[in-house]
Amino acid sequence: MRLHRQFENARRRAGWTGTEVAERSGVDQELVADFELGVADLMSDELDALAAGYGVSLVAVPGRSTTAASVACFVNESLAAGRKAAASRAVARFERELQASDAFTTALVLAVPPDTTDDHFDAAIHSIAETRLRDLGLDRPDWMEPSLTI
Numbered sequence: 001m002r003l004h005r006q007f008e009n010a011r012r013r014a015g016w017t018g019t020e021v022a023e024r025s026g027v028d029q030e031l032v033a034d035f036e037l038g039v040a041d042l043m044s045d046e047l048d049a050l051a052a053g054y055g056v057s058l059v060a061v062p063g064r065s066t067t068a069a070s071v072a073c074f075v076n077e078s079l080a081a082g083r084k085a086a087a088s089r090a091v092a093r094f095e096r097e098l099q100a101s102d103a104f105t106t107a108l109v110l111a112v113p114p115d116t117t118d119d120h121f122d123a124a125i126h127s128i129a130e131t132r133l134r135d136l137g138l139d140r141p142d143w144m145e146p147s148l149t150i
Contacts (some may be wrong), residue, residue, distance in 0.1 A: 004067060007054045008036045009115070014055060025053020066097050068125055075116040075125075087121060095128045 011021055018036065022029035026047050034040035035050060042050070051058045068121055071094040078087035116122050 002038060002039045004035050004040075007050065007056065009069075010054045010056050021050070021053045023053075024055075025049045025051075026069065027053065066094055068094070068129055072116045072122070072125060075121045079116070079118055079121070083122075087116075090119060091128070092123050094125065098128060098132045101132075121130075 003031055011018070016024075018032045019029050022032045025032070027046060030038055031042075031046065032050070032053075035042065047058065071090055074090045075087040078084070078090065116125070118150075
């Protein structure tokens with residue numbers, strides 16, 4: 001999932017308008033709109049300000065980890081294309097990768113809330129994440145509602 005879409009999803013989950021994000025971040029509302037459309041050419045300070053306005057943090061991590069949000073996006077696309085087996089394999093691969101990750105990587109991988117638009121797959125991702133967090137003694141993120149776990 002592209003960065004601007006993740007920010008937009010965070011804003012919608014928080015129930016904020018683009019104007020509210022602009023006020024929170026101290027940038028022009030037009031920049032927020034352009035960013036969410038994926039057409040803004042941002043400087044790093046603007047991106048940092050926007051992140052604060054959206055209530056998220058940006059962290060550069062060496063290496064590549066599959067995030068809960070990217071798995072959810074893939075599951076959503078796979079289900080829409082009628083490829084349920086591919087969606088199931090992606091969730092299983094996410095579980096294996098998460099089990100092999102350290103606490104720092106796990107916390108970053110789960111920082112963005114996933115949404116597959118399918119309650120069963122959402123519950124599976126939540127359950128996998130919650131189990132790993134419990135194993136590591138880490139707190140459950142705010143997006144992880146207890147009612148969604150299996």
